[in-house]
Amino acid sequence: MCGVVGYVGKKDCATVLIEALSKLEYRGYDSAGIAVFENGTIRVEKSKGRLANLIEKMKIDGKPDGHCGIGHTRWATHGEPSDINSHPHGNKRVTIVHNGIIENYKQIKDFLISKGYEFESETDTETVAKLLDYYYVDDPIETITKVIAEIQGSYALGIMFKDFTDTIFAVRKDSPLIVGVGKNENFIASDVPAIIKYTRDYYLLEPDEIAVVKKDEIIVYDIHKNVIEKELQTATWDIDAAEKGGYEHFMLKEIHEQPTSVKTTLTPRISNGMPDFSADGVDFDKLATYRKIFVVACGTAMHAGLVAKYIIEKIARVPVIVDIASEFRYRDPLITKEDLLIVISQSGETADTLAVVRLAKQVGAATMAIVNVKGSSIAREADMVIYTHAGPEISVASTKAYMVQISVMYLLAFEIAYSNGTITKEQCKQYTAELQNIPSGIEAAIELKKECQFVASKLMNTESLLYIGRGLDYALSMEGSLKLKEISYIHSESYAAGELKHGTISLVTDQMPVIAIATQTALVEKTISNIKEVKARGAMVILICGQSIDVGDDVADYIIKLPLVDDLMMPMIAAVPMQLIAYYTAVLKGCDVDKPRNLAKSVTVE
Missing domain, CATH: 3.40.50.10490 (Glucose-6-phosphate isomerase like protein; domain 1)
Incomplete structure (x- = not known):
C-alpha cells in the first residue's frame, strides 16, 4: 500500500504535493518523492525514509519550481527501501508514481531489456514506466491503453508525459484513486485526506478509466477512448476523519482493508493455480527435507502460527512446534541443522523474535521470516523472507497483519504438502483456489x-x-x-x-x-x-x-x-x-x- 498524489493549478506544486503526501504517510513511510514540470522538463526529487527526509533534501537541492506534478509515499513491496527504489520512476519522456503490484513485471522487464532498455531499480513500477516510454509516440491515451492491456495485477498510476507540461494522467485497477475537483486547480490522490484541505469534491475512478487532468478541465475516458460522464462526489468528513477513510478508528478501517490485503499478498504467489514462491527465493525441494518445523512469534503473530500448525500437520504431515519467542530462546530448544525455523512478525523488529533467528542460525538451522516491513532487522537476518503486503497497520491491535500472516502460512502449507507428496497437484490446486476465494468470504x-x-x-x-x-x-x-x-x-x-x-x-x-x-x-x-x-x-x-x-x-x-x-x-x-x-x-x-x-x-x- 502506497500513497499517490498529483496537482495541476496555480499554486506552488511542490508545496501542495508535500502537504498532500503528509496526509497519506500512514499509507507508507519507506520513502517519498515528487516529480514537477520545471521549465518544460520533468524534475524529480526523492529520498529514502519518511517524508521529512525529502523535505530536508529539498532544503539543500531547492524545491522544484512549477505548477504541475505528481508525488508518492512508499510502502515497499518489490525492492528494499532506498533512494533508487523510491518513486517517481521513469525518464525525461515519461515519469510515473504507482500504488499496487504488477504481477507480470518480470516478463515485461525481460522484453524491455531485449529492446535495449536498462533498469536502475528493483521495483515492478519501473517496468511500467519503461513500457509507457516504449509505446509512447505522441498520444498519451493510446499509450496508456496499450500498457494497461499488457500489465497484470493492481495499480493506481499517476503519469506525466514530457510533451504535456500542463497535464497529469491517471488510471487505476484494484488500487484506489480519486480525481479531486477544485477551482482553477485539480488533483489526483489515493485517498480523500490528501486533498480535503483544498477541496471536498471528487470523482471516483472505476477500473481502467483514464483521467486527463488539467487545472481547468477533467476528462475521463474508457479504454475505447469514449468520454465518460462521472458523478461528482462530496466528502462530508473533517480532516481527522478523512485520514481514517471516514471510519471512526484506524482499527475499523484496517478490518475493512483485510480482503484487499489478503488478495494483494496471495496473488503474486500463485501461478497457474499453484503456490509459487520463486520470487521470494524459497526452494521447496529443500523445504521438503526438513525434519521438523518450528514456528516462533509473539502475541497475535504466535496465534497465526498456531493456526499454521494445525494446517501444516494436517495436510503436509510434518511435525510443527509453535512457541512464544521469549520462552523459546531461554529453554535451550532442541533445534538442529535438520530443522526449519519460521518466525512471524508484523514489524520485523520484535526483539525476542530477532533473538530467536540469531539463536537458530548459531546451530545451523534454516530460517524463514514472514514479515510486513521491507528491510526490517528480521528480514535482513533470516535466510529466506516472505513479505506480507498488508501495508502500514496503524492501530496497535493487529487485524489485517494477522490475516495476511495466516494467508501466507496456508499457501506455504499447500506447497510443503505438495512437495512432500502428501497431496496431489489437483488437490493443491483445489486448496489454492479455495484460498483465493477467501477475500470475498471476509467481505461477507x-x-x-x-x-x-x-x-x-x-x-x-x-x-x-x-x-x-x-x-x-x-x-x-x-x-x-x-x-x-x-x-x-x-x-x-x-x-x-x-x-x-x-x-x-x-x-x-x-x-x-x-x-x-x-x-x-x-x-x-x-x-x-x-x-x-x-x-x-x-x-x-x-x-x-x-x-x-x-x-x-x-x-x-x-x-x-x-x-x-x-x-x-x-x-x-x-x-x-x-x-x-x-x-x-x-x-x-x-x-x-x-x-x-x-x-x-x-x-x-x-
Whole structure:
C-alpha cells in the first residue's frame, strides 16, 4: 500500500504535493518523492525514509519550481527501501508514481531489456514506466491503453508525459484513486485526506478509466477512448476523519482493508493455480527435507502460527512446534541443522523474535521470516523472507497483519504438502483456489457488523468472560480473547473446550459470557456438548459457527452464522466477527481503540 498524489493549478506544486503526501504517510513511510514540470522538463526529487527526509533534501537541492506534478509515499513491496527504489520512476519522456503490484513485471522487464532498455531499480513500477516510454509516440491515451492491456495485477498510476507540461494522467485497477475537483486547480490522490484541505469534491475512478487532468478541465475516458460522464462526489468528513477513510478508528478501517490485503499478498504467489514462491527465493525441494518445523512469534503473530500448525500437520504431515519467542530462546530448544525455523512478525523488529533467528542460525538451522516491513532487522537476518503486503497497520491491535500472516502460512502449507507428496497437484490446486476465494468470504463476514455490535452491547458491562473451541477453533479463540482484552480491558481467557471439566468450568457463574467457536464440522458435536455444560451453569453463550451447523435454541443465547467456506479455511472467516466484537465492545466502553493503554505497536525490547 502506497500513497499517490498529483496537482495541476496555480499554486506552488511542490508545496501542495508535500502537504498532500503528509496526509497519506500512514499509507507508507519507506520513502517519498515528487516529480514537477520545471521549465518544460520533468524534475524529480526523492529520498529514502519518511517524508521529512525529502523535505530536508529539498532544503539543500531547492524545491522544484512549477505548477504541475505528481508525488508518492512508499510502502515497499518489490525492492528494499532506498533512494533508487523510491518513486517517481521513469525518464525525461515519461515519469510515473504507482500504488499496487504488477504481477507480470518480470516478463515485461525481460522484453524491455531485449529492446535495449536498462533498469536502475528493483521495483515492478519501473517496468511500467519503461513500457509507457516504449509505446509512447505522441498520444498519451493510446499509450496508456496499450500498457494497461499488457500489465497484470493492481495499480493506481499517476503519469506525466514530457510533451504535456500542463497535464497529469491517471488510471487505476484494484488500487484506489480519486480525481479531486477544485477551482482553477485539480488533483489526483489515493485517498480523500490528501486533498480535503483544498477541496471536498471528487470523482471516483472505476477500473481502467483514464483521467486527463488539467487545472481547468477533467476528462475521463474508457479504454475505447469514449468520454465518460462521472458523478461528482462530496466528502462530508473533517480532516481527522478523512485520514481514517471516514471510519471512526484506524482499527475499523484496517478490518475493512483485510480482503484487499489478503488478495494483494496471495496473488503474486500463485501461478497457474499453484503456490509459487520463486520470487521470494524459497526452494521447496529443500523445504521438503526438513525434519521438523518450528514456528516462533509473539502475541497475535504466535496465534497465526498456531493456526499454521494445525494446517501444516494436517495436510503436509510434518511435525510443527509453535512457541512464544521469549520462552523459546531461554529453554535451550532442541533445534538442529535438520530443522526449519519460521518466525512471524508484523514489524520485523520484535526483539525476542530477532533473538530467536540469531539463536537458530548459531546451530545451523534454516530460517524463514514472514514479515510486513521491507528491510526490517528480521528480514535482513533470516535466510529466506516472505513479505506480507498488508501495508502500514496503524492501530496497535493487529487485524489485517494477522490475516495476511495466516494467508501466507496456508499457501506455504499447500506447497510443503505438495512437495512432500502428501497431496496431489489437483488437490493443491483445489486448496489454492479455495484460498483465493477467501477475500470475498471476509467481505461477507464484515457485513455481520450489526450482529457483532449487538453482542458487544451484551459484553460491555461484564468483568470477565471465556472463549472456548476445539482444534482450529481453539487456536482462533486465543486470538479472539487477546483482541478483546487488549482494547476493551475486559478480563478474558481462552480454553480448549475439552479442558473445561478439568478446572475451568468452576469459573462459570450466572450470566457470565462464554464465546464459543464451532466451525469444524468433525468437532461440532463435542463442542456443543461443552457449550451445554456451561449453559447449564448459567452462562450467557455467544456461538460463532458455520452456516451449515444446525443448533437448537437451547444451545446458545446469541448465534452468529458465518459465510460458508471449507472447514480448513474457516479461521480466516471466523476471525472477522471476533475482531468486530472486540472493536465495538471497546467503543461502547469509551476506550482508546487505536492506542490501548500500556501497549506499543512494535516491541523492540525484551
